[in-house]
Amino acid sequence: MKAIDMNAARMRCVAAALGALALAGCAGPAPDGGLGEVSTLAAQRIGQPVKLDASSREAAEEQVAQLLAQPLTADSAVQLALMNNPGLKASLGELGVAGSELVQAGRLRNPSIGFGRIGNGADKEIDRSVIFDLAGLLTMPVRVNIEQRRFEQAKLNAAAQVLRLASETRQAYFVAVAAAQSAAFADQVRGAAEASSELAERMSRTGNWSKLDQARERAFFDDALTQQARARHEAVASREQLARLLGLWGDRPAFTLPDRLPELPAAPLEPQNAEGSALAQRLDVLAARRDAEASAASLGLTRTTRFINVFEAGYANKSASGEPRANGYEVTLELPLFDWGGARVARAEALYMQSVHRTADVAVRARSEVREAYSAYRTNYDIARHYRDQVVPLRKQISDEVLLRYNGMLASVFELLADARDQLNAVNAAIEAQRDFWLAEARLQDAMHGGANKEQGAAQ
Amino acid sequence: MISRRDFFKGAGAVAVSAAAVSRAGAATLPEAASAADANTQVPPPPPNGRHFNPVVTLNGWSLPWRMNNGVKEFHLVAEPVVRELAPGMKANLWGYNGQSPGPTIEVVEGDRVRIFVTNRLPEITSIHWHGQRLPNGMDGVTGITQPAIAPGKTFVYEFVARRPGTFMYHPHADEMTQMAMGMMGFWVTHPKDPSQHAVDRDFVFLLNAYDIEPGSYTPKVNTMLDFNLWTFNSRVFPGIDPLVIRQGDKVRIRVGNLTMTNHPIHMHGHEFVVTGTDGGWTPPGSRWPEVTTDVAVGQMRAIEFTATDPGDWALHCHKSHHTMNAMGHDVPTLIGVDHRGVAEKINRIVPDYMVMGEKGGSMGGMQMPLPENTLPMMTGEGPFGNVEMGGMFTVMKVRPGLKRGDYRDPGWYRHPAGTLAYEWTGALPEPARSGSAGGHLMPARGQGNVELKVRKPTKGHHGH
Numbered sequence: 001m002k003a004i005d006m007n008a009a010r011m012r013c014v015a016a017a018l019g020a021l022a023l024a025g026c027a028g029p030a031p032d033g034g035l036g037e038v039s040t041l042a043a044q045r046i047g048q049p050v051k052l053d054a055s056s057r058e059a060a061e062e063q064v065a066q067l068l069a070q071p072l073t074a075d076s077a078v079q080l081a082l083m084n085n086p087g088l089k090a091s092l093g094e095l096g097v098a099g100s101e102l103v104q105a106g107r108l109r110n111p112s113i114g115f116g117r118i119g120n121g122a123d124k125e126i127d128r129s130v131i132f133d134l135a136g137l138l139t140m141p142v143r144v145n146i147e148q149r150r151f152e153q154a155k156l157n158a159a160a161q162v163l164r165l166a167s168e169t170r171q172a173y174f175v176a177v178a179a180a181q182s183a184a185f186a187d188q189v190r191g192a193a194e195a196s197s198e199l200a201e202r203m204s205r206t207g208n209w210s211k212l213d214q215a216r217e218r219a220f221f222d223d224a225l226t227q228q229a230r231a232r233h234e235a236v237a238s239r240e241q242l243a244r245l246l247g248l249w250g251d252r253p254a255f256t257l258p259d260r261l262p263e264l265p266a267a268p269l270e271p272q273n274a275e276g277s278a279l280a281q282r283l284d285v286l287a288a289r290r291d292a293e294a295s296a297a298s299l300g301l302t303r304t305t306r307f308i309n310v311f312e313a314g315y316a317n318k319s320a321s322g323e324p325r326a327n328g329y330e331v332t333l334e335l336p337l338f339d340w341g342g343a344r345v346a347r348a349e350a351l352y353m354q355s356v357h358r359t360a361d362v363a364v365r366a367r368s369e370v371r372e373a374y375s376a377y378r379t380n381y382d383i384a385r386h387y388r389d390q391v392v393p394l395r396k397q398i399s400d401e402v403l404l405r406y407n408g409m410l411a412s413v414f415e416l417l418a419d420a421r422d423q424l425n426a427v428n429a430a431i432e433a434q435r436d437f438w439l440a441e442a443r444l445q446d447a448m449h450g451g452a453n454k455e456q457g458a459a460q
Numbered sequence: 461m462i463s464r465r466d467f468f469k470g471a472g473a474v475a476v477s478a479a480a481v482s483r484a485g486a487a488t489l490p491e492a493a494s495a496a497d498a499n500t501q502v503p504p505p506p507p508n509g510r511h512f513n514p515v516v517t518l519n520g521w522s523l524p525w526r527m528n529n530g531v532k533e534f535h536l537v538a539e540p541v542v543r544e545l546a547p548g549m550k551a552n553l554w555g556y557n558g559q560s561p562g563p564t565i566e567v568v569e570g571d572r573v574r575i576f577v578t579n580r581l582p583e584i585t586s587i588h589w590h591g592q593r594l595p596n597g598m599d600g601v602t603g604i605t606q607p608a609i610a611p612g613k614t615f616v617y618e619f620v621a622r623r624p625g626t627f628m629y630h631p632h633a634d635e636m637t638q639m640a641m642g643m644m645g646f647w648v649t650h651p652k653d654p655s656q657h658a659v660d661r662d663f664v665f666l667l668n669a670y671d672i673e674p675g676s677y678t679p680k681v682n683t684m685l686d687f688n689l690w691t692f693n694s695r696v697f698p699g700i701d702p703l704v705i706r707q708g709d710k711v712r713i714r715v716g717n718l719t720m721t722n723h724p725i726h727m728h729g730h731e732f733v734v735t736g737t738d739g740g741w742t743p744p745g746s747r748w749p750e751v752t753t754d755v756a757v758g759q760m761r762a763i764e765f766t767a768t769d770p771g772d773w774a775l776h777c778h779k780s781h782h783t784m785n786a787m788g789h790d791v792p793t794l795i796g797v798d799h800r801g802v803a804e805k806i807n808r809i810v811p812d813y814m815v816m817g818e819k820g821g822s823m824g825g826m827q828m829p830l831p832e833n834t835l836p837m838m839t840g841e842g843p844f845g846n847v848e849m850g851g852m853f854t855v856m857k858v859r860p861g862l863k864r865g866d867y868r869d870p871g872w873y874r875h876p877a878g879t880l881a882y883e884w885t886g887a888l889p890e891p892a893r894s895g896s897a898g899g900h901l902m903p904a905r906g907q908g909n910v911e912l913k914v915r916k917p918t919k920g921h922h923g924h
Contacts, residue, residue, distance in 0.1 A: 404675075412788060
């Protein structure tokens with residue numbers, strides 16, 4: 001009775017496996033290797049269309065040339081990077097690997113045929129066997145399921161890579177624009193210092209000023225020179241960083257940056273359900289959740305196969321000289337006398353709980369990171385707006401007042417120039433504040449959609 | 461309160477004065493008349509009491525009084541005021557009865573005087589009657605001769621004006637602050653006999669100084685010496701009224717100094733004698749002619765002369781920085797400095813920048829925007845162009861045929877033909893110059909190059 005039951009169950013398993021085999025054919029990756037799905041995942045989060053699979057090389061070239069013809073915006077820089085960044089291309093290759101593994105999982109191992117011949121004088125014994133991977137067949141749905149999840153994970157990873165690159169590109173873009181703007185200001189500060197120094201030198205030559213006063217003005221000028229040199233290098237360095245992310249090299253036309261950072265938005269984002277949307281959107285949260293689901297599934301598998309250690313079934317026949325061929329099959333069944341599989345189930349349960357906890361951990365981090373990123377975003381917005389609306393106009397007002405005092409011979413030309421330097425420095429600080437806002441904005445988007453890349457890296 | 465001008469307007473000074481007295485009389489306190497502007501207000505002859513020849517307070521006025529059982533009663537109100545230093549600039553000061561300095565008090569030798577002093581300042585005050593002979597308890601020194609007058613309180617001072625002459629009044633409580641804020645006033649005790657020392661025109665003003673940062677309104681009360689506005693009666697040129705004089709008039713000018721430095725007051729076109737000091741009238745035999753008299757800190761001088769020569773004659777402090785308004789003390793000298801190229805560079809950073817000072821300090825009539833509430837450093841427009849003056853500077857306008865008591869500005873002097881400096885348009889031969897500058901006593905050496913060399917003594921001078 002029991003054996004019959006077992007047989008019936010087995011036959012049902014085989015049938016299910018064969019059914020799954022048929023299904024596995026359909027469960028393979030999409031013809032674009034999952035790129036379209038990754039594009040959609042990323043586009044939902046970046047807020048602009050993402051096209052990862054160029055239809056043709058020429059079309060891609062043309063599009064790149066089109067983007068480069070205009071001064072870059074943060075969005076066009078991201079588009080360029082996604083089309084051009086070699087690191088991303090390499091990462092997307094992984095997606096193909098995972099995709100083919102999924103296909104592989106949906107295929108049965110080829111049956112093998114064994115043939116053995118043993119001679120003992122005239123006695124010969126020939127063993128013939130056809131080994132068919134029944135276990136493979138039986139476990140195929142599960143394996144396909146696992147590979148499917150791994151493929152899903154690979155897509156999430158790829159989307160995370162896309163988001164990371166987009167975020168890095170945006171940040172590099174803002175840094176580069178701000179650095180160029182600062183370098184232009186450093187030129188102006190140098191001009192102010194140069195005028196002071198030159199005037200001081202002429203005054204000294206005419207006998208109106210001491211060498212001490214002249215040297216002091218000269219020292220200002222020398223400071224301004226080094227500041228200018230540093231600012232220029234910063235501009236070059238940050239531009240190169242951007243160029244690397246954009247994947248541009250020598251024979252590409254040079255990209256142009258706008259003269260100014262984009263204006264601050266009229267109003268800051270309000271933190272409406274930012275944490276909730278982060279939990280729904282963040283790729284690391286999704287990945288952790290999928291991982292927990294996969295663990296749950298494999299826990300179920302372990303539970304159902306706890307008594308079967310190695311389940312092998314095969315056709316076997318045996319023929320010996322002078323004896324009729326013996327046909328049959330072999331099934332090995334482990335008797336759960338010493339190992340009831342409890343330890344394996346416990347392990348699987350522990351693994352499952354681990355992934356559940358990891359998911360909770362990721363969620364806690366995600367919420368906290370969003371809160372922190374929002375605080376940074378809001379603070380930087382307020383500071384940048386304060387600079388724009390208060391500090392810079394106030395500086396301008398001070399300069400106007402100093403000019404009025406110069407007009408009345410109440411202040412000297414050197415005070416006028418020193419104040420001009422201060423004003424330029426204030427404008428520079430305002431540029432930095434504006435840049436910091438855009439960086440914080442990019443990081444907030446990252447925290448809400450992409451997720452902590454560093455955590456993901458550490459988990460892997 | 462009524463304004464002094466309204467006070468004298470209309471049917472008659474006496475009637476209006478009586479009405480004012482009766483209104484205030486109910487409160488047993490004399491009316492505290494108040495002035496609303498900084499114009500010179502020529503007082504009428506005294507409506508009651510002993511007769512005297514009133515003085516003309518430059519950009520000021522004299523305080524009306526009431527007679528109460530033979531006592532001359534005045535009412536001074538110490539209060540915050542806004543004083544126009546010159547058109548275009550106002551200052552938040554402390555003063556008396558609406559103005560700083562306060563009104564001039566005029567009495568006659570032998571008058572019994574009762575002065576009510578009401579304190580409407582946020583802090584204590586008192587009044588010291590500078591130069592007067594009076595009972596010690598009326599001297600107005602806080603803590604020594606009387607308690608301070610608390611805010612909101614009124615004190616009464618009463619004494620007989622014993623000595624004729626020129627006096628001042630000012631607080632003797634938190635003096636530095638209160639004088640830096642403009643609390644002071646003039647006092648003249650006329651002689652019993654109006655014909656004694658009689659003059660045709662008798663001008664009075666106080667010298668005072670303020671430190672008001674360009675763009676601000678309130679003096680810096682902690683400034684010790686570096687004041688930037690030097691004033692006659694809290695006015696600066698071109699805000700100071702002219703001294704209008706009829707040719708041939710005998711003129712007296714009384715000056716009191718309540719600044720922290722001395723002022724050599726210089727008169728053009730006439731010489732004068734000092735006829736009075738803080739101590740009284742100088743004996744005629746001790747007077748010598750001057751064109752400048754130094755008025756030291758806390759002093760008064762009365763100078764007299766006959767205005768023989770018509771014209772517009774300058775009268776000013778001879779410290780040249782006292783005839784300027786606020787200026788920068790740390791502005792370097794740019795005379796002779798070539799600005800070519802530099803100016804363009806500066807213009808790139810400061811678009812409205814204009815080169816100034818490379819030919820000297822003269823503004824050459826440039827009209828440039830200045831900070832709020834700030835007068836140009838040197839200003840005033842005369843018939844021949846910019847006067848380039850400020851601070852303690854005014855003009856005596858001596859004209860023939862003016863009416864007695866007419867102090868209206870007669871306009872600029874018209875110079876008779878041949879009495880005006882003119883441009884030489886003839887040839888200009890090169891003047892002969894000395895080739896040996898320094899002469900024999902101190903011959904120039906080294907072709908004008910000054911070189912410093914250390915020469916060590918070769919012998920002797922050891923152990924120094």
